[in-house]
Amino acid sequence: MEERPVQARFAHLADLHIGAWRERMLSTLNMTAFAETISACILKRVDFVVIAGDLFDGNLPDLGVVREAVTHLKRLSDHGIRTYLTYGSHDYSPTGTSIIDILASAGLFCRVSPEGDHQTADGEGLRLPFVIDQPTGVKLTGIYGRKNGLEAALYQDLDRTWLEEEEGTKIFLFHSAISELQPVGKAFEEGVPLTLLPRGFAYYAGGHIHTRISVQMDGYGTIAYPGPLLGHQIQDLEALAAGASRGFFLVTLRGGEATSEFIPVHLPDVIVERVDADQKSPAEVTALLEEVQNSLDVAGAIVLLSVKGTLSSGAPHQVGFKEVRQHLEADGALVVKISRSNLRSPDKAEQMITGENRDEIERTIFAKSTATFSPDSKITDGKTRKILEFLTGENGVSTAVRLLAALEEEKREDERKDDFTLRIRRGVEPLLRHQEDR
Ligand SMILES: [Mn+2]
Structure with a gap:
């Protein structure tokens, strides 16, 4: 052919x-x-x-x-x-x-x-x-x-x-x-x-x-x-x-x-290491990190270290992150990124809301609030039930995320207040309308 x-x-x-x-x-x-x-x-x-x-x-x-x-x-x-x-x-x-x-x-x-x-x-x-x-x-x-x-x-x-x-x-x-x-x-x-x-x-x-x-x-x-x-x-x-x-x-x-x-397209190697710090002291976590560092060939690589868990004593700042980073850099690592946002002191473990990023944290907070909202089971009207449906559970979280994004918009410097209000309404209304149509 x-x-x-x-x-x-x-x-x-x-x-x-x-x-x-x-x-x-x-x-x-x-x-x-x-x-x-x-x-x-x-x-x-x-x-x-x-x-x-x-x-x-x-x-x-x-x-x-x-x-x-x-x-x-x-x-x-x-x-x-x-x-x-x-x-x-x-x-x-x-x-x-x-x-x-x-x-x-x-x-x-x-x-x-x-x-x-x-x-x-x-x-x-x-x-x-x-x-x-x-x-x-x-x-x-x-x-x-x-x-x-x-x-x-x-x-x-x-x-x-x-x-x-x-x-x-x-x-x-x-x-x-x-x-x-x-x-x-x-x-x-x-x-x-x-x-x-x-x-x-x-x-x-x-x-x-x-x-x-x-x-x-x-x-x-x-x-x-x-x-x-x-x-x-x-x-x-x-x-x-x-x-x-x-x-x-x-x-x-x-x-x-x-x-x-x-x-x-060529990119450097990436090495990911996860260290479980749960119920360990800061000194024990430091020793673990040193062990990991000694076992890796990091020359020319991007190194991602993620340290998670609740320490048995002390606080995250007592872990020797700085030394471990210096060692890895001396070994030729291009970049060392250490994630320790999920590493906690024993006394602070309770009240924290954790997540990998802002979106995840927002979703966790919304999930907590929608979990406490349970519509009155006596409401049998179809349309009302449908509206309530997208305010509860997973739907509630997704509605909240979308509304937050629409309401996040800021007033432009040269924008009149009425125009701004109208613009926000135009952003929000289709969200509620499309939900209703589903
Ligand atoms: Mn993208």
Whole structure:
């Protein structure tokens, strides 16, 4: 069979999280991996690059970091390679201008999802515009990501038929978990069902899920997530320790169909060690840590030490963390991260609420409060019961998390009080309305 001519070749990147990590070395390693990714795109002579959200770790990152990232992105345009992107949950700004908008205005790349909040009048579907990559004729559109899956409402409003009727080879950029494609053991409860995506696109360039996925779905083309480079949280480093490879997809479009190949990018080894400090004295924990340190070959590696449990006596600061860290660094470890937020003194064990991150702590607190709320069993009215249902148990926690995200928005400096109130109402009402419809 004769192969059809290549229409375009592009690189699919996502979740770069530039500017993440407080440790200078980790942020440098992430930037180096990004630079290597850009070089690989140039070497592979792609026509364009798509970035499916979370290019930056925040909407207004440190300017030194921005400057460095810009020099790499500029290398793409210097080679005639176009860049198309959408915001992710990290670099979207609910209240104002994101660094993405500034760089898009400067012509460094093209943002395919429209700026700011989409608002559609009642009963009218959301019609996303297409951007055409002129040299190849490929058409791109997409939906950005927001925190806690707040973008889900946009999918509900989407005019899919309108997108499906557009002719040509189309790419859809998005930054959301798709319910049907969740990695095992990592449920994103805010997932968007596959049926809410428009059909018939050649390639669906995803971001948000930090696990590499690439599947062909009936009626859809290739749906893919490349995953992050170094990522932005401990779990991303732990995945590296478990053997995950990081990089991007090199995609070839031929006759309206996509084939892809994963291009790995080099990252240092990650070593994870967990130390159980339960019912041990600070001196015993120090000895355990020294034993671990002596048993490891840490040269050129990122070392993550996690120390958990309730000490039998004393306090966490009496453990020799500083010495252990110095030893590991002297042995050539690139970075040593010691997590001891779950290490407690015997007397303080009771009153603490613990969790790996802010989201987890919030969820624990909400779970505690919703557990004490039990609606009157005498209420039999169907509608009331339905409303009560999403205020109790797991539903209650998820409602609370979404409401918190919607209410977290702050008043813009130049915004009138009435406009601010209206904006908050618009954020909150669909949450309650969609819950009610379920
Ligand atoms: Mn991300």
